[in-house]
Amino acid sequence: MEYKASLIISVYDNTESLKVVLDSLKQQTIKEFEIIITEDGCHQKMKDFLKNYPFEHDYQHLTQEDIGWRKNKALNNAIRNARSNWLIFIDGDCVLHRRFIEMHLRYAKENTILSGRRVKLDEPTSSYLMKNSPVCLKKLQCLLYKKLFFGKGDIKYIEEGYYLSPTGLVGFVHLLRKIKYIIGCNMSFSKQTIYAINGFDESYTLPGIGEDIDLVWRFKEAGYHFKSLRSLAVQYHLWHKDNYTYVSENREKLKEKQQGKKFYCDNGLN
Numbered sequence: 001m002e003y004k005a006s007l008i009i010s011v012y013d014n015t016e017s018l019k020v021v022l023d024s025l026k027q028q029t030i031k032e033f034e035i036i037i038t039e040d041g042c043h044q045k046m047k048d049f050l051k052n053y054p055f056e057h058d059y060q061h062l063t064q065e066d067i068g069w070r071k072n073k074a075l076n077n078a079i080r081n082a083r084s085n086w087l088i089f090i091d092g093d094c095v096l097h098r099r100f101i102e103m104h105l106r107y108a109k110e111n112t113i114l115s116g117r118r119v120k121l122d123e124p125t126s127s128y129l130m131k132n133s134p135v136c137l138k139k140l141q142c143l144l145y146k147k148l149f150f151g152k153g154d155i156k157y158i159e160e161g162y163y164l165s166p167t168g169l170v171g172f173v174h175l176l177r178k179i180k181y182i183i184g185c186n187m188s189f190s191k192q193t194i195y196a197i198n199g200f201d202e203s204y205t206l207p208g209i210g211e212d213i214d215l216v217w218r219f220k221e222a223g224y225h226f227k228s229l230r231s232l233a234v235q236y237h238l239w240h241k242d243n244y245t246y247v248s249e250n251r252e253k254l255k256e257k258q259q260g261k262k263f264y265c266d267n268g269l270n
Contacts, residue, residue, distance in 0.1 A: 001058065004105055005033040005188075006082035010071060011092035012040055015049040016130060017238050018092045023134035026056050027098040030105060035059035037092075038078040041066035069207055072200035076269050079199055082191060090235065091185040094118060095129065095137070097163050097234035104188045104233055106166070113189045113219055113226045115182035116233035119144070119161030122154035126239035140236060164231040177230035184212035186235050189224075197222050199269035201257075209250040217254075218263035 007025070011018055018037075025035065035057050039046055042063035050061050062077050064070065079087060088104050090096070107114055121129070125143070129136060136143075144161045152158050164173050197218045204210025219226070257265075 001032065003032055003034045003058075003084040004030065005086045005088050005101060005108075006036055006078075006084040007033050007088045007090065007101065008036045008038060008075065008078045008082070009090055009092050010040070010075065010184075011037055011046065013043045013045060014092055014240075015045060017240075018049070019053070020095050020130055020133040020137075020238065021090070021092060022053060022055070024096040024098070024100075024137055026134065027137055028096070028101045029099050030102045031057070033057065033088075033101055034083055036062065036078045036082060038062045038074040040064065040069065040071050040074045069205055070202070071207065072202045072204055072210055075211070076199045076202065079191065079194055079269060085191050086188060087191060087194065088188040089184060089186075091237075093238040093240065094185045095140075095236040095238065097140075097236075098138075099163060100233050100235065103166075103229055107227060107229065107232075108188065108190070109227075110190055111193065111224055113182060113193070113215075113224055114187060114229050114233070115179055115226065116186040116229035116235060117157060117160040117179075117183065118186055118235035118237040119158055120156040120237045121239050122152075123239045124153060125155060129236070129238070160230065161234060161236060162231065163234045166232060174228065174231040177228055179226060179228040179230065181216055182212050182226065184215075185237070186229075186233060187212065189219075193219075193224060195269060197263050197268075198265045201265040202267040203265070204250055204253065206247045206250055208247045209254055214254055214257070217258055218265070221261060221263035 086108050104114055164170055201210055201214055
């Protein structure tokens with residue numbers, strides 16, 4: 001099969017969330033894509049889950065030794081193994097609207113970086129979704145509208161959870177929703193584009209900044225353009241305890257690299 005896209009999913013060991021993500025892939029309006037599950041580790045639990053999951057798409061499961069945070073290395077490995085020219089990146093806890101891949105491909109263009117946003121679900125909504133997938137996936141939009149009018153609970157960025165068709169009466173709205181940055185769990189670009197900056201910088205060995213913020217200035221320095229897919233490529237981020245810590249080391253590393261204006265990183269794909 002000739003794939004229109006390679007969907008790259010970053011995972012560690014959370015198979016419960018990944019199941020819902022994979023369930024949402026079965027409902028995509030575009031079917032001609034491959035799945036690349038790139039694991040920053042090599043866990044038997046993940047192997048067993050994938051072996052028994054009823055896939056409807058071709059998939060690859062890539063692993064590496066679990067010796068600390070090396071997500072960027074795992075992402076570069078996925079890029080090398082991708083069998084499509086257009087690469088879409090998500091995380092293993094980000095459930096997709098059924099037109100997510102369609103929208104990324106609709107606006108795919110060489111020399112352009114696409115990025116959407118995500119709604120961060122609260123614990124009750126995430127629990128409901130995980131217990132009732134895949135049946136309730138089609139009800140998510142309706143559920144979020146009810147939350148909007150009758151109390152959204154602890155849902156964050158709920159405005160990012162509503163899909164607006166680009167050909168509908170309010171299709172112009174997405175043109176007004178710009179982006180100033182990209183997020184690593186909802187972005188896409190061509191293989192040539194990421195090779196032009198030598199991929200993700202593997203010198204980042206702590207989470208935060210290296211997976212997306214670092215890409216922004218490097219893409220800009222290389223002359224690439226950004227396009228917003230807000231309200232188009234809709235994504236639902238499953239709740240989990242906030243384990244992100246501000247990494248000053250990465251911030252300092254970013255400043256040093258920006259001062260050198262070297263967008264082609266030394267420790268990347270090549």
